Amino acid sequence: MIWNRTAECMSRDEREQLQGRRLKETVRRCYEKVAFYRAKMDAAGIAPDDIRSAADINLLPFTTKEDLAESYPFGMFAAPMEDIVRIHSSSGTTGKPKVAGYTKSDIEVWAEVMARTLSAAGGGRKELIQNAYGYGLFTGGLGAHYGAEKIGATVIPISGGNTKRQIMIMQDFGSTLLSCTPSYALHLADTARDMGVDIRKLPLKYGVFGAEPWTESLRKEIESKMGIRATDIYGLTEIIGPGVAGECHEQNGLHVYDDHFLPEIIDPVTLLSVPAGTPGELVFTSLTKEAFPIIRYRTRDLSILNTDPCPCGRTHVRMGRITGRTDDMLIIRGVNVFPSQIESVLLEMDGTEPHYLIVVDKLNGMDVLEVWVEVSPKVFTDEIKGLEALEKKIRHEIHNVLGLTVSVKLVEPKTIERSEGKAKRVIDKRPKG
Numbered sequence: 001m002i003w004n005r006t007a008e009c010m011s012r013d014e015r016e017q018l019q020g021r022r023l024k025e026t027v028r029r030c031y032e033k034v035a036f037y038r039a040k041m042d043a044a045g046i047a048p049d050d051i052r053s054a055a056d057i058n059l060l061p062f063t064t065k066e067d068l069a070e071s072y073p074f075g076m077f078a079a080p081m082e083d084i085v086r087i088h089s090s091s092g093t094t095g096k097p098k099v100a101g102y103t104k105s106d107i108e109v110w111a112e113v114m115a116r117t118l119s120a121a122g123g124g125r126k127e128l129i130q131n132a133y134g135y136g137l138f139t140g141g142l143g144a145h146y147g148a149e150k151i152g153a154t155v156i157p158i159s160g161g162n163t164k165r166q167i168m169i170m171q172d173f174g175s176t177l178l179s180c181t182p183s184y185a186l187h188l189a190d191t192a193r194d195m196g197v198d199i200r201k202l203p204l205k206y207g208v209f210g211a212e213p214w215t216e217s218l219r220k221e222i223e224s225k226m227g228i229r230a231t232d233i234y235g236l237t238e239i240i241g242p243g244v245a246g247e248c249h250e251q252n253g254l255h256v257y258d259d260h261f262l263p264e265i266i267d268p269v270t271l272l273s274v275p276a277g278t279p280g281e282l283v284f285t286s287l288t289k290e291a292f293p294i295i296r297y298r299t300r301d302l303s304i305l306n307t308d309p310c311p312c313g314r315t316h317v318r319m320g321r322i323t324g325r326t327d328d329m330l331i332i333r334g335v336n337v338f339p340s341q342i343e344s345v346l347l348e349m350d351g352t353e354p355h356y357l358i359v360v361d362k363l364n365g366m367d368v369l370e371v372w373v374e375v376s377p378k379v380f381t382d383e384i385k386g387l388e389a390l391e392k393k394i395r396h397e398i399h400n401v402l403g404l405t406v407s408v409k410l411v412e413p414k415t416i417e418r419s420e421g422k423a424k425r426v427i428d429k430r431p432k433g
């Protein structure tokens with residue numbers, strides 16, 4: 001279902017006009033209320049009046065994670081504290097947590113974009129939403145919660161963790177939509193199986209999964225294990241939280257709610273904008289936020305934009321699945337490696353489970369990368385020869401994809417730690433600096 005037809009299906013021209021008007025207001029607000037922006041724009045010789053349309057975004061300087069760290073915690077806020085009704089912060093996956101403030105209107109915008117996301121994923125008033133994103137400072141739990149209430153669904157605010165109880169509630173209450181990280185969805189599926197519960201026979205129909213990178217192969221795995229349709233949802237604390245973009249039933253890219261968040265892709269080296277269809281780093285400018293407006297924020301997430309019309313009727317630009325964050329990129333003997341590349345290989349393999357860990361170290365001055373992967377219980381009881389062949393096959397496939405020789409360690413089922421929120425896939429033991 002389309003939640004807000006006026007906003008989601010307006011013509012491109014109309015939206016561009018709207019973006020232009022909102023961008024002007026945002027830039028003015030930032031210039032007048034936030035010392036950081038005033039200084040940066042003054043230094044670049046740009047005044048708010050120079051911004052006349054959405055296309056003028058190019059004139060504005062970027063904002064980086066370092067800029068936010070310097071103004072930690074509240075230095076970027078553009079509203080007085082008495083107007084701010086909520087604070088969240090990022091999970092701190094990389095570096096110091098980023099802090100976000102929200103006015104009442106910001107919370108309303110957030111609920112609106114989450115309502116769109118949940119509707120696009122299949123949600124509606126009749127749905128029973130088991131919200132297993134963590135509640136707290138992390139934006140996932142409350143972000144999804146407000147959107148779910150806005151569409152009039154029934155929310156089960158279970159938060160993350162307590163996995164067996166999650167399965168019990170799913171069975172007893174008959175949850176129809178599950179929201180959590182993809183790695184936790186997988187853990188839930190496995191736990192259900194161990195408890196003798198077949199999720200495919202339960203009323204669960206939809207999954208709204210995000211907050212961490214995942215691959216198309218992992219989507220297929222979760223969909224078949226749970227018997228659901230799984231859609232991707234993207235967001236980050238600095239822009240609002242979850243609901244910056246979400247997939248529709250076409251499952252072919254995430255609609256960016258670009259009447260509220262203006263996306264660009266830049267070349268991370270030249271910092272120049274690149275046209276739709278060229279991959280690069282995602283940059284966002286908020287268009288309606290009051291407490292914590294943000295201009296040309298470099299997310300370090302890698303994606304691609306697609307302006308082709310979507311069969312669902314929504315006219316928002318779509319972004320491709322995130323292929324990695326530059327923060328996650330490992331440089332192994334000069335080769336750039338993203339965990340998602342390794343995940344794709346492992347999930348295509350017969351005889352392994354979708355649980356893995358990438359361990360990087362330095363031995364005699366050389367980077368070494370070891371992939372730990374769980375083997376399926378059946379394979380594990382096989383003869384050594386079978387295991388050796390599997391190990392060799394994985395090494396070979398990874399070499400094909402990365403052009404890099406890695407070592408592979410097959411481990412017993414259930415030995416790699418499960419995540420209840422964002423999975424930790426990489427352990428880098430190399431000395432820093």
Ligand code: ADP
Nearest residue numbers: 090091092093210211212213233234236237322
């Ligand atoms: P952090 O993880 O940096 O501490 P957040 O909790 O705000 O901060 O999470 C936002 C980040 O999570 C994004 O910048 C992105 O790297 C990742 N992320 C969110 N949703 C997705 C998704 N659907 N696919 C891939 N990565 C995602």
Ligand code: ZN
Nearest residue numbers: 248310312314
């Ligand atoms: Zn669509």
